[in-house]
Amino acid sequence: MQVHSGPTTRAVxxxxxxxxxxxxxxxxxxxxxxxxxGATGGTPAATAGTGDFKVALIVSDKCDDHSxxxxxxxxxxxxxxxxxxxLVIAEEVVTPxxxxxxGTAFANQGFNLIVxxxxxxxxxxxxxxxxFPNVMFxxxxxxxxxxxxxxxxxxxxxLVQFQDGSFVAGALAGYLTETGKVATIGGFDFSVINLxxxxxxxxxxxxxxxxxxNTLVINDLYDVSKGYAAATAQYAAxxxxxxxxxxxxxxxxxxxxxxxxxxxxxxxxMWDSNFLSPxxxxxxxxxxxxxxxxRIIEMAARGDLENRHYPFGPEYGSLEITPYYGLxxxxxxxxxxxxxxxxxxxxxxxxxxxxxxxANDSEDFDISTLPPPPQ
Amino acid sequence: xxxxxxxxxxxxxxxxxxxTVILVAAVALTIxxxxxxxxxxxxxxxxxSTITLTVPLLWASLGEAVSQKAGVLNIGVEGxxxxxxxxxxxxxxxxxxxxxxxxxxxxxxxxxxxxxGFLYLVRDVDQVVGGIQFGLLALGLTTVLDTxxxxxxxxxxxxxxxxxxxxxxxxxxxxxxxxxxTVLAYLAFLMAPVTFYILRHSWFGLCVRAVGERPGAADAxxxxxxxxxxxxxxxECVMVAVGGAALVLAVTGDFTPGMSGGRGFIAIxxxxxxxxxxxxxxxxxxxFGLATALEFQLQVLPVVQDVPKEIWLSLPYLxxxxxxxxxxxxxxxxxxxxxxxxxxxxx
Numbered sequence: 001m002q003v004h005s006g007p008t009t010r011a012v013x014x015x016x017x018x019x020x021x022x023x024x025x026x027x028x029x030x031x032x033x034x035x036x037x038g039a040t041g042g043t044p045a046a047t048a049g050t051g052d053f054k055v056a057l058i059v060s061d062k063c064d065d066h067s068x069x070x071x072x073x074x075x076x077x078x079x080x081x082x083x084x085x086x087l088v089i090a091e092e093v094v095t096p097x098x099x100x101x102x103g104t105a106f107a108n109q110g111f112n113l114i115v116x117x118x119x120x121x122x123x124x125x126x127x128x129x130x131x132f133p134n135v136m137f138x139x140x141x142x143x144x145x146x147x148x149x150x151x152x153x154x155x156x157x158x159l160v161q162f163q164d165g166s167f168v169a170g171a172l173a174g175y176l177t178e179t180g181k182v183a184t185i186g187g188f189d190f191s192v193i194n195l196x197x198x199x200x201x202x203x204x205x206x207x208x209x210x211x212x213x214n215t216l217v218i219n220d221l222y223d224v225s226k227g228y229a230a231a232t233a234q235y236a237a238x239x240x241x242x243x244x245x246x247x248x249x250x251x252x253x254x255x256x257x258x259x260x261x262x263x264x265x266x267x268x269x270m271w272d273s274n275f276l277s278p279x280x281x282x283x284x285x286x287x288x289x290x291x292x293x294x295r296i297i298e299m300a301a302r303g304d305l306e307n308r309h310y311p312f313g314p315e316y317g318s319l320e321i322t323p324y325y326g327l328x329x330x331x332x333x334x335x336x337x338x339x340x341x342x343x344x345x346x347x348x349x350x351x352x353x354x355x356x357x358x359a360n361d362s363e364d365f366d367i368s369t370l371p372p373p374p375q
Numbered sequence: 376x377x378x379x380x381x382x383x384x385x386x387x388x389x390x391x392x393x394x395t396v397i398l399v400a401a402v403a404l405t406i407x408x409x410x411x412x413x414x415x416x417x418x419x420x421x422x423x424s425t426i427t428l429t430v431p432l433l434w435a436s437l438g439e440a441v442s443q444k445a446g447v448l449n450i451g452v453e454g455x456x457x458x459x460x461x462x463x464x465x466x467x468x469x470x471x472x473x474x475x476x477x478x479x480x481x482x483x484x485x486x487x488x489x490x491x492g493f494l495y496l497v498r499d500v501d502q503v504v505g506g507i508q509f510g511l512l513a514l515g516l517t518t519v520l521d522t523x524x525x526x527x528x529x530x531x532x533x534x535x536x537x538x539x540x541x542x543x544x545x546x547x548x549x550x551x552x553x554x555x556x557t558v559l560a561y562l563a564f565l566m567a568p569v570t571f572y573i574l575r576h577s578w579f580g581l582c583v584r585a586v587g588e589r590p591g592a593a594d595a596x597x598x599x600x601x602x603x604x605x606x607x608x609x610x611e612c613v614m615v616a617v618g619g620a621a622l623v624l625a626v627t628g629d630f631t632p633g634m635s636g637g638r639g640f641i642a643i644x645x646x647x648x649x650x651x652x653x654x655x656x657x658x659x660x661x662x663f664g665l666a667t668a669l670e671f672q673l674q675v676l677p678v679v680q681d682v683p684k685e686i687w688l689s690l691p692y693l694x695x696x697x698x699x700x701x702x703x704x705x706x707x708x709x710x711x712x713x714x715x716x717x718x719x720x721x722x
Binding site: 062091092183189214216217218219220222223224225226228229230232233234235236237238248251252255259 | 631667668
């Protein structure tokens with residue numbers, strides 16, 4: 001390799017510096033709630049409330065992704081609006097290093113509460129809590145743990161019981177499938193994603209013991225073309241319902257379902273996505289995810305947020321699945337009734353959906369230990 | 376980039392080409408094999424996914440083939456794909472017109488060509504270092520610009536309609552799948568023979584090959600080496616940017632940061648594997664597209680689904696390793712990556 005000095009060195013150096021600055025700036029794009037962009041660490045403009053209570057949301061996705069990111073952003077904005085808190089949102093902060101950098105910037109600016117909507121960075125959040133004892137940190141999405149003995153006093157975690165709504169959606173698919181095969185596609189082999197997919201598969205088998213199901217992982221939450229290829233594979237393999245354990249990649253499932261023709265459906269998650277593909281998205285398991293984040297902020301604003309883990313179960317909407325909209329004709333009345341009965345059984349505790357965080361755990365689960373399904 | 380001290384013997388070159396053809400054919404035979412074992416629906420599904428995944432890669436590879444033939448090794452292909460995809464998403468999002476989105480991608484490609492041409496051909500920046508930095512810049516810049524300019528577009532934009540070709544799309548079984556593609560897909564496959572003709576049978580193509588092999592001799596013969604390389608880089612960046620646009624306009628309908636997903640680097644491998652032959656590029660690009668399609672398909676088919684999924688998820692990268700091993704003996708253009716200096720005076 002030939003190396004040139006002088007003007008070349010200057011050009012490369014300038015380009016390198018520019019590249020590093022731009023790349024560093026993409027470690028989360030912080031914006032005040034409301035969408036006005038601001039540089040990381042900059043002074044946020046006042047939007048959703050100008051009160052003394054300052055809240056920052058660090059989320060791994062975009063606020064318009066119709067999935068995880070949007071649910072958290074929406075919930076945070078509602079919570080801030082209800083409490084008059086000053087909210088800033090940092091989107092697309094994914095890696096532990098980025099979370100640390102962004103969290104440090106917010107903490108140094110005097111934020112009272114920093115919510116981290118990213119289950120893959122528990123160590124980073126834990127360290128931030130240690131480094132900034134006067135700031136409250138609350139993380140969503142880590143594997144459930146009730147042991148908070150080792151948590152600093154300014155750290156809490158919360159987790160929506162995704163398995164509840166996923167199970168109900170699985171039951172719906174199990175009743176409706178005409179091919180006897182349902183499928184799940186996940187972004188990663190990750191515990192919080194697995195517990196959704198396995199609950200869906202279990203729900204389908206609960207109401208239809210002969211149903212076949214599988215899980216496919218695409219190693220990406222956002223790549224629509226990978227989602228399309230994966231969903232095409234699942235439909236080609238005979239599945240007529242696909243449950244999404246991804247974020248934006250779900251759009252690829254919808255496109256594959258549209259191309260596969262009538263009778264192929266998608267169960268979206270985290271956000272009501274029917275409007276993206278009204279002929280294929282039969283329901284969305286939303287889990288009231290936005291409500292959970294809203295509640296965390298409201299508790300913090302009241303001074304009620306404690307050093308503990310907060311599970312958000314049926315009483316907080318974890319069973320929530322959206323209406324069928326234009327696909328209501330696909331769901332017979334008795335199926336709708338049975339699905340509602342299953343949902344009620346979970347809500348009252350008569351049926352407890354197991355937490356399965358490992359792929360294919362649902363295949364070994366003995367469904368006879370569950371109450372018989374509605375007839 | 377170091378010039379290889381030796382040239383492949385014609386026998387060794389033939390052996391390498393034969394190995395390439397055998398590799399591509401072996402991978403291609405996977406489709407009929409799976410079709411036979413698992414049925415028509417699975418086979419057609421793999422076919423459809425392969426074509427979808429191949430088209431953006433094909434655009435990028437054809438462009439890179441021309442620039443490398445001219446002696447310019449553009450490692451920044453990944454960045455050009457990102458800029459093309461972003462521009463296409465922005466143009467279609469702002470105007471509601473997919474055609475304008477495509478036009479925006481072409482403009483973005485030309486702007487990339489200006490930047491990269493300035494770096495490679497005027498400032499003589501090391502092409503590997505400069506290309507990597509350009510790619511980083513593209514990743515950062517498009518990520519930063521995504522939120523303020525494309526907020527609200529996630530998942531909701533239209534994509535190009537599939538256009539069934541008359542008669543051909545009526546062919547039983549394969550017709551509706553193979554001959555019902557988007558315009559960008561048809562153009563990609565058409566551009567391969569066009570590019571081949573330009574490189575092999577046109578005056579410009581002769582100049583491209585000359586400046587890529589013996590720029591000094593070409594200069595002595597009156598060829599403006601830098602002008603030819605500028606045009607080659609311009610052609611390349613436009614083609615690559617259209618490949619990025621294909622990702623958005625034909626598949627996703629939206630821009631996602633980092634959505635190039637390594638396709639730029641795969642395009643470089645494709646070009647070298649295909650020995651810079653645009654026709655062979657089709658097969659090599661399709662091979663990578665098929666490997667990616669199989670990555671998912673094999674996770675759900677009976678028997679093979681019992682193989683740990685990590686094996687299937689690594690399939691495209693295993694293919695890349697094999698390609699690298701084959702490319703080890705490639706007959707690179709003599710002046711690839713080497714800035715041109717005329718008679719000791721830098722232009």
